Amino acid sequence: MGAMAHVLAVNPVPARSQMGSSLGFHIILACFGIAFAAICMIAEWIGIKRGDAAALLLARRWSKVMAVLVAVGAVSGTVLSYEMGLLWPGLMGRFGAAIGFPFSMEGIFFFLEAIFVGVYLYGWQRLPPWVHWWSGMPIVVAGILGALSVVAANSWMNSPAGYTLSHGKLTSVDPWSVFFNPSTPYETAHMVLAAYMVTGFVIAGVYAVGLLRGRRDRYHRLGFAIPFTVAGILAPLQVLMGDIIARFIASNQPVKFAAMEYVSKTTRDAPEWIGGILINGHVYFGAAIPAFDSILVGFSPHTRVVGWDSVPAAYRPPLPTLIHLSFDLMVGIGFFLFALAAWQGWWWWFHRRLLLTPWFLVPSAVSGVAAVAAMEAGWVVTEVGRQPWIVYHVLLVSNAVTSASGVPVTLAVILVLYAILTVVSIGVPMNMSRRWRLETPAEEEAEQVPYGPPPPGAWASSAGLSAPPAVPRASSGGPEAQ
């Protein structure tokens, strides 16, 4: 089968692009699925504990936004499941038995998450406050364990373990070792921290804009402070984690590391390049700090850093410039977010109140976008850096890609569809917030969200008690639009 794939010489670039764009889209929604519930629950906790109405209002509204984002994430996650087969049958046919176990676990956690999102969203009114608060806890736990499961599958592709091959055929699997392969703890910790940072900074960014526009009431101050605190506390941890992971990659995937740091030849006193474009083996427009890369890898300028000359050209990752600049972008944003958090922390420590000057709020307003960019850049580093392997040192991408024609078409469809979905996923919460500002409280009752039980009318036994009439029903007149 492998030989056949070679003969056909399928171009994997459209499939790679499709997988990359699907994953890049889904991962943002996944972040909210992992972390949004925890941030809601903190607001709710403050609300119940201190009788703080603003905090409770925030928690309720956030849960509605969460429901929309989790629903879209469920759809884009299904697309990824399909794409494992549609794009990479060579991977699934050979290693599906190994990589399948973590995905199966993820299925369970997603199921739990979907159930409890429904309870959390619709339990506001009638569940006792603390019962309602606890109903959010399974979402938080399932979110983290779900992240662990999916990231474990990706980690396995970076450091495959727990299987035996004979004559190219998988003969035995140790699901436990597959799940907890060497990369799993590093990648999972990095991703869960990233999810909390992305969610925290994005929400904080929204309220920073509100504060900049002069809405400086308690509602907006809390809306900024809660997510910013969560993300801000984790920012230094993430910088530390990133440093540890970089050293792990230097030893575990040295060629990827070489591309990240522009190490062309195995050497001591390796310089640390900041920025720069690689053309014909020369770095242009970059600044090099002598021997600093060696110091970062082994705490001594004499540390030997493996270069990409250690493997034949065919086994080096393509586009080292993209990998290096993505890495720099991620690290740079990581330090920017760290600095932002430290600034607010410093101010809070000495003044015991929030720093809300425009000088602070303007960078805070873009912190969400920056966090998303950093996370995407991180995935570019890990995924492009693994190329040309789909399973590191075991299976080449070109041997895993589908032989079916038509991937360029599905790529185009996915790009158009996800562009629309992106606009709508941003537009719907914005629309919600505009309505929340404008409309009277009574109208908010009629709010519809895609989860949970039917409106109260559905439970009533008589037709007279049916759903609130304030808003025209979605279903009225579907076919007319055709």
Add this chain to the structure above:
Amino acid sequence: MSPSPEAIAVAAILVVVIAAYALFGGADFGGGIWDLLAGGAGRGAAPRELIDESITPVWEGNHVWLVFILVLTWTAFPAAFAAIFTALFVPLSLSVLGIVLRGSGFAFRHTAQRLQMRQLTGAVFAAASLITPFFMGTVVGAIVTGRVPVRPAGNILSAWTSPTAILTGFLFVAACAYISAVYLVLEARQRGHQDLTRYFSRRATAAGVLTGGLAGGTFAELSTSAPYVFHRLTGIALPLVAISIAAGIAVLGMLWLRWYHAVLLRAMAAIAVATVVFGWGLAQYPYLVPTSLPLAAGSAPTAALVAEFVVAGLAVLLVAPAFAFLYILQQRRMLTAAESDADLRLATQLEQAPPSQPAAVPPPAGTAKTTALVLAIVAIKVIRDALSRSHRR
């Protein structure tokens, strides 16, 4: 080489999960089909509202079955998964396109404010409900007829465009519409909508007859296009086929007599569909793809199969109580969509006027319980303090 017991067990789980998806996911697709066929804005308003109310609480959970089907197949039967997803690239891509459109249409139609946007998302939702089951049907048709080679060199158009595959596609659409209409009869009745009960009863009967006809047509077609499966269907799987036919006729009879027994009608309709899925599974045995890829050759190593078994057990252990919790909360009407933020908004505004009274805000819900809770906490604190003081002395 006969398949290992582990492989047979996981294959059985897969068939059960497929049946669950057919029953739950199929009903959701069917709801979308009836939404599509409900007519103009005025005439179709009532049935659409009922469909919407019935699907809203369940669509997400029903969707997860599909993810389990994919994951189970690629983990337990990777060779079959790779072959099917290569050869049937086109219908599978189209079915996932339908899923994306449907899911996002559903997610957004509830939040879309303007009528045109609502109509657009509603139309997308309804049309996608037609596309997805049809192409899933063609995929099953292609597998049953054995037109998926073990090592396909690319996508194979003829595999899923055979008369059997196309018929199976239509059969899937009709079956979705049928199962959904039966459920909707009961949903309408439960809510006391007499006219809607009759409305969906007529449609359930029509869809039932159509499904039966299409099933008969597909069955006849299988005799030439899939002799192995046909042979088994008329042999060992015949009892299942008979049960399906009997249950189907029972449903039609109950509808005719207007005997809308909530449990019995639902069960009969479910049996009629589920036994077809079981019959298909039994008829294909011991092949993953009839006569070219046997179960024994296409199964994963034993440890992976056992792991899937454990996952299935864990799913039952973790998901079932969670579902029970959700169900109990629903039954006790603890979950409600129409929540008012008026109290909180008012409290927020009050709070801003006199900033010295942060604690005066009334608790949002269950005031009596909260007061009791607060009193209990205060009491415990007082007792604790008293105790620790006495200790110190």
